[in-house]
Amino acid sequence: MHHFVARSFLFFLGTLVSFVHSKTDSPDVSALNVMFKSLNSPNQLSGWKDSGGDPCGDDWKGIKCSGSSVTEINLSDQKLSGQLGYQLSSLSSVKIFDLSKNNLNGDIPYQLPPNAQRIDLSENNFNGNVPYSISQMTNLEDINLSHNQLKGQLSDMFGKVQKLKSFDVSNNQLSDKLPNSFANLTNLITLHLQNNQFTGSINVLTDLPLNDLNVENNGFTGWIPNELKGIDNLKTGGNSWSTGPAPPPPPGVQHRRRPATEEKKSEGPKKSLQNGLIIAFSCLGGLALLLLLLLMFAFTRRRRSPPPSSLFLDDDKMSGRKGFTPLHSQELGAESYVGILKEPKDFKSMDPGNGDIKSLLKSPSMGLRRSVSGRVSFSENEFANRLKGRRSTSVQAVPYSLADLQRSTDNFAPGRLLGEGTIGRVYRAKYPDGKVLAVKKINSSHFQGQKPKEFSKLVTNVSKLHHPNIAELVGYCSEQGHNMLIHDYFRNGSLHEFLHLSDDFSKPLTWNTRVRIALGVARAIEYLHDVCSPSIVHKNIKSSNILLDLELNPHLSDYGMASFHLRTSQNLGMGYNAPECAQSSAYTLKSDVYSFGVVMLELLTGRMPLDNQRRRSEQCLVKWARPQLHDNDALAGMVDPALRGLYPPKSLPPFADIVALCIQLDPNLRSSIAEVVQALVRLVQQSTINMREDLSASCRTNDSEY
Template identity: 85%
Template sequence: MHDLVGRCLLLFLGTLISLVHSKTDSPDVSALNVMFKSLNKPSQLRGWQSSGGDPCGDSWEGIKCSDSSVTEINLSGHDLSGQLGYQLSSLSSVKIFDVSKNNLNGDIPYQLPPNAQSIDLSENNFDGNVPYSISQMTNLEEINLSHNQLKGQLSDMFAKVQKLKSFDVSNNQLSDKLPNSLANLSNLNTLHLQNNRFTGTINVLADLPLNDLNVENNKFTGWIPDELKGIDELKTGGNSWSTGTAPPPPPGVHHRRRPNKQEENSEGSTRSLQMGLIIGFSCLGGICLLLFLMFVFTRRRSPPPSTHFLDEDVISRRKGFTPLHSQELGTESYVSILKEPKDSKSTDPGNSDMKSLLKSPSMGLRRSVSSRVSFSENEFANRLKGRKSTSVQVVPYSLADLQKYTDNFSPDRLLGEGTIGRVYKAKYPEGKVLAVKKIDSSLFQGQKPDDFSKLVANISKLHHPNIAELVGYCSEQGHNILIYDYFRNGSLYEFLHVADDFSKPLTWNTRVRIALGLARAVEYLHDVCSPSMVHKNIKSSNIFLDLELNPRLSDYGMSCFHQRTSQNLGMGYNAPECIKPSAYTSKSDVYSFGVVMLELLTGRMPVDNQRPRSEQCLVKWARPLLHDHDALLGMVDPALRGLYPPKSLPPFADVVSLCVQTEPEPRAPISEVVQALVRLVQQSTLNMKEDLSSSCRTTDTEYELV
């Protein structure tokens, strides 16, 4: 009897221990389930399931784990076909991801395991572009995308992937020039670009610590930099290199030259002297720097101008600037209190509450020379109604002029880029500034000559106060360019997520107004345009703010390119059903709009790998908390410093919840979203005075006099 009880107890304990140690994290299970369902008849994957299961505990084929997290996926040479699904970004603990030597097709998923160190997708049938999300994979050390059918250009995606040691995109159909950000790869040892259609020079590679470089069989021109000729493994055949002596580099450009062995030996003899001189000058420089800093702080100079739009500072100085947080706080009496006084002596010295607020380093009302321009005060309710849209006449621009006023599309004029193309800043002598969108020429391969003309005609018909309207175009010598007004205040993404010590946070009322304006822009596309237009790329970096901080939605009318390139949206914005671009609907746009509302509410990015694992995906973290009042108070963007009417949070969160439902059916149509936001504005107007005074009293203790 005792033996039977003992055996049962041991069996129970063993089962319990197995359950405790083998249960795989649910995000990992869900991602692998989606991947399994996206493959074509993957019966050869032992243990895999389309729903549920325990990859770590049940030892799914090709899966390795640490505790309950999947850390390695190795399915190389398994004769797999189909696609990889849309949920790889949930695999946040995966370090090695290898699906090489299969028959996988379609796009490389835009969202790859975000913290991977090694990715191998080589020897498949992937097409489309190299996903720009690689730019956020800061732990990446090696990636192999060779022997596929990738097209388009390499985007400027290498600024943050400093750990990258090996990059292989050989044997594809990539074209255009090499991006300038390749020069940032200070640890890159191996670079294989052979058998593509790259053009231009390879000067950007001159200072990289390469030991293995293959650029054979492309369309490179110019000279092979002397700095690269000492590489152990160097292959450059099959290009159109220039002959003769290479010209000297431009003034101010000095490349690192690889010394030969004799030079290395001779350098050693002088190194001690050089080090002595360096140490001596460093000490002298340190003393001078210390004296300079003492001088600066004793003078108590005013803060320097923001460099966010450095070349616009002169324009900004022409008129006064009132920091953003003093604008549109809701009631006229409250605005009149916080309004910057014309004479600083007129501020009531006895009002300790207001002195505390005025002197807060992050919310102070000092006059600033930041290039961001605020809107005038009052008229909040009137502006919510929107201005009447005036039709903008779309005019042709010459390629020569655009090249001249963008400094020949100089990297210094680059405003941004995406899967469709790059946007440059054009500055005309008379002061006119334009945003010039240069569409990737590969997107027009195989299309009719008049396809671009039709695109321009369709986009030019769209007029709404909350969209960035087309003002011009250019179609010359194979270049297809769209031209828009340049918005000096930049994008909503920059306001919310780009650190700037001298800019001020958007007020709560401004955020609500931006949400309503954006909703009206989407409503215009969905319900007013005929036929209805699905945007497919709504995100905060595509929402620009005019001089009065009204939102202007851009990148509309480009869905045909998203369809052709099969690119998903930016990380964190695409709805769960959007496995492929053909799955996008108006409800998918509503989901993306809801993510932007979450950014306005929380100040967080849609995906942030620097946060705790449970908070990295904004929607997954926020969705369960939207109906919890206490949790909701803790979600609000800390930059607001409590200056918001608490009663407006639950209805705002309710709208967000209606937009970010997992399934598309329960999501509200955008027309209902507009109505809900209008009601929120009306309620806020009625209760603003009471809520704001209460908010000030409860937050005064958080400020310190400085």
């Protein structure tokens, strides 16, 4: 009996010791396992494993922990090769991430440790661009990506990373102008941009607290701002600076600071005066504060409660709204989807005391209050009118002269042609100040003698539509028989180009970005179908009409043109049209849903809706895919090979289920677009739960991140 008790005690003690020893959080273990395999399982990383293990308890090389969480990864100068894997976003407690001075290649992953304070990936062979995930890393203080082979321009990604103190992308091949969001880096002390191909001015750096700035050997032009000339360590050689005196600043603009030497000289004489003033104003300030409090108390007693509509009066706050959160980093993290998960039902109260304007504006309906029918009329809804009034100073469609458009398009030269559709051709218009627009030149045959009146009605109707995921109308032209609509130009082109026309050097869309694009487009269609009154049927939804901005956010174009489509061939989008569209009168909202289902199939498979290069049984995407959508084993074989297996397997069946509901032959059996949006939201929410456990199962020996 005593032996039994002793053995039981020893067994319990051993189990307890084992439990205490195996302490590392499982998401951290999984992420490091994937990273180890992506680095080609190097022998020099002692303790590391490609499956399981305990990094914190077993002393893995370069790993430091706090409790059960990995907080530091320092593998500098370890002769490492390969890539970093796709699961870095799971390392949520990592503060220091240093893999400098190695031989790492490929793109820097979209998903970096989300809460890192210092990242050093310098002196490697990374190519591609600076990852947009930086835009969400609000704790980042120091990032060094120097001495790599990074290309392209710096995206406008610095609006939220205001803790950043040091940014180094020197010795790369980055180009184009500096992003305007640099101006938000109010704590930036060190900025190294030397030995790249940047162009334009450096005026955006004027108000930053820099004391170490190096912009040598680029293509910068203009003048070096006087505000920067007092920087202790300033290097500006090797650029094309303008000679002669700099132009004076605009009226009312004051210099932020003088050179540091001047400030120090004048500091002493002023100090005693400042101290005296401080004492005097402190006394006066106390009396003023007391008086202010009394006035506020008297005012609030007389003030009545504001009407509910006062919630929408703060146009300044609304003007800063971002409609669609980019999700290159932590794309399946709950915090990243906050901008697209909001449903109209989430906003139960319009009481200004309970409302949150920032949350309200993230709804696809942009806070519009619905009528009993569920629709909103632009003429009846106060907020819609206020929204239109607010946008009148920024994106209201303005008239352009024919001569202006002819100059900016080289007289509509073939080299400026972006594409041609059933309604007309689209040209690229470029202006001397760098502004680029897309000009849709509508074929005059579509107006049938009612040109001025009908085109004016078209412009009026389309200019009312405002949503984060539609390509909004910014201008128009109606002169000398020419009728043109003008939109912003999207540098990343269309979804069709990204999926079907990319070469081997292009960056394929990650699975998370594809889900985000699907949800964004669905939101746009929901806006047209359910928010606008009367409902707007698109009639030409296809991947070439889904434009992608620099952050790969989708913008649906060619909306509001349904009346023209009645006069054109019904084969608007070969492979996209629902079966009932053989008769134009049968086209309904559900026909749009069918077309959207085909777009989702493109995102899933990477295939074109019609492809004569494939064998006959696979030429029509819908016919080939429909029988396999509920076969989980077949789904894995349908996925776009460009993803290289990097997707959460459990997200495939629900995605395919949504597609199946969209492409039903009978329109009555198809889901409404609102139901599709809800299903995609559920998929996103489910993905945030399952990502950590699923991604580890989908990795391959040569895991990589795009």
